[in-house]
Amino acid sequence: MMKNFIDLRSDTVTRPTPAMRKAMAEAEVGDDVFGEDPTVNALQEKVANLLRKEAALFVPSGTMANQLSIKSHTQPGDEVIIEVSSHPYNFEGGAGAALSGIQFQCLKGERGILDASQIEEAIRPADHHFPVTKLICLENTHNRGGGSIYPLEKMAKIYRLAKSKELLLHLDGARLWNASVAMGIKPREYAQCADSVSVCLSKGLGAPIGSLVAGSKPFIDRVHRFRKMFGGGMRQVGIIAAAGIYALDYHLERLKEDHQNAKRLAVGLKEFKGISIDPKHVETNIVIFDVTHTGMTGSQVAEVMKKEGVLIHAFGKTQIRLVTHLDVTAEDIEKVLKAFKKVFR
Numbered sequence: 640m641m642k643n644f645i646d647l648r649s650d651t652v653t654r655p656t657p658a659m660r661k662a663m664a665e666a667e668v669g670d671d672v673f674g675e676d677p678t679v680n681a682l683q684e685k686v687a688n689l690l691r692k693e694a695a696l697f698v699p700s701g702t703m704a705n706q707l708s709i710k711s712h713t714q715p716g717d718e719v720i721i722e723v724s725s726h727p728y729n730f731e732g733g734a735g736a737a738l739s740g741i742q743f744q745c746l747k748g749e750r751g752i753l754d755a756s757q758i759e760e761a762i763r764p765a766d767h768h769f770p771v772t773k774l775i776c777l778e779n780t781h782n783r784g785g786g787s788i789y790p791l792e793k794m795a796k797i798y799r800l801a802k803s804k805e806l807l808l809h810l811d812g813a814r815l816w817n818a819s820v821a822m823g824i825k826p827r828e829y830a831q832c833a834d835s836v837s838v839c840l841s842k843g844l845g846a847p848i849g850s851l852v853a854g855s856k857p858f859i860d861r862v863h864r865f866r867k868m869f870g871g872g873m874r875q876v877g878i879i880a881a882a883g884i885y886a887l888d889y890h891l892e893r894l895k896e897d898h899q900n901a902k903r904l905a906v907g908l909k910e911f912k913g914i915s916i917d918p919k920h921v922e923t924n925i926v927i928f929d930v931t932h933t934g935m936t937g938s939q940v941a942e943v944m945k946k947e948g949v950l951i952h953a954f955g956k957t958q959i960r961l962v963t964h965l966d967v968t969a970e971d972i973e974k975v976l977k978a979f980k981k982v983f984r
């Protein structure tokens with residue numbers, strides 16, 4: 640979060656609150672590579688329990704959580720079915736190919752959401768010409784889909800399909816907390832529809848660092864080995880895990896406020912000339928809209944808004960993404976709308 644700006648570029652820009660910093664300063668720590676950091680162990684247990692999985696492992700980032708999961712589920716040459724605008728396919732530096740030697744088969748979803756029938760058609764037959772379909776990856780909420788929520792029944796149907804075809808399912812749940820709070824559905828209910836789940840503490844929850852992977856004990860054991868291999872084993876990292884525990888205890892329910900703020904933004908933006916947005920598509924804390932009819936590119940809009948004290952993220956040529964979070968108040972949202980009004984009235 641850049642000082643004196645209202646920063647809507649991402650929910651990753653939050654800074655730890657004084658109370659969170661206090662929890663960090665007071666954290667009991669040990670060497671986590673020896674498995675001796677009590678705070679890390681407590682966080683892992685807490686998240687495994689929230690997701691009702693046998694085990695969970697703390698990792699530095701959401702990217703590492705996803706990629707360790709892909710690595711642990713597949714062999715080089717395997718195929719992974721994924722949505723075309725998903726995070727692991729687009730925004731993780733080509734890691735799936737580089738680190739796991741997998742290939743993605745990309746399907747187009749409705750704001751990121753796939754249907755079981757689409758996936759069923761994409762599963763390869765058992766024929767030596769084809770790669771082996773091994774894994775399905777879903778994303779809930781879907782970032783590029785505009786924070787869209789996977790309906791639980793859709794996930795359940797896809798998971799039943801996966802099991803009937805002996806496939807594995809990984810859920811990128813970087814913002815699963817947002818889906819859960821918005822729908823009043825427990826994280827574990829979503830997690831039930833996946834073999835592995837990655838969740839992030841450093842997005843809407845407002846912790847500075849950290850993600851977890853959860854799954855069965857043998858799966859987490861493999862993830863643990865690869866985490867070591869990739870250099871993600873950390874030492875007295877309880878100091879960071881403490882922020883995660885604090886975030887889960889105090890920042891989960893308040894995600895509702897971010898969702899209200901995002902909705903307010905969308906409804907306000909709709910009134911401005913040249914901005915195309917459908918507020919009913921804003922389900923959580925992400926607002927994506929098109930600026931083609933303003934005659935400006937996304938980056939030009941971002942430039943202009945920066946002069947007004949608002950930081951926003953241009954996505955592609957004509958799209959803008961705004962993300963609400965812990966460090967943005969309802970008052971800030973009104974200021975942002977005023978700034979937009981000044982430019983686009």
Ligand code: TLP
Binds near residue numbers: 650778781811
């Ligand atoms: N997303 C970031 C950027 O990388 C785009 C953001 O600002 O939204 N899964 C999903 C669905 C994500 O949105 C992200 C981060 C990740 C994984 C990766 O998490 P990190 O940044 O911790 O590696």
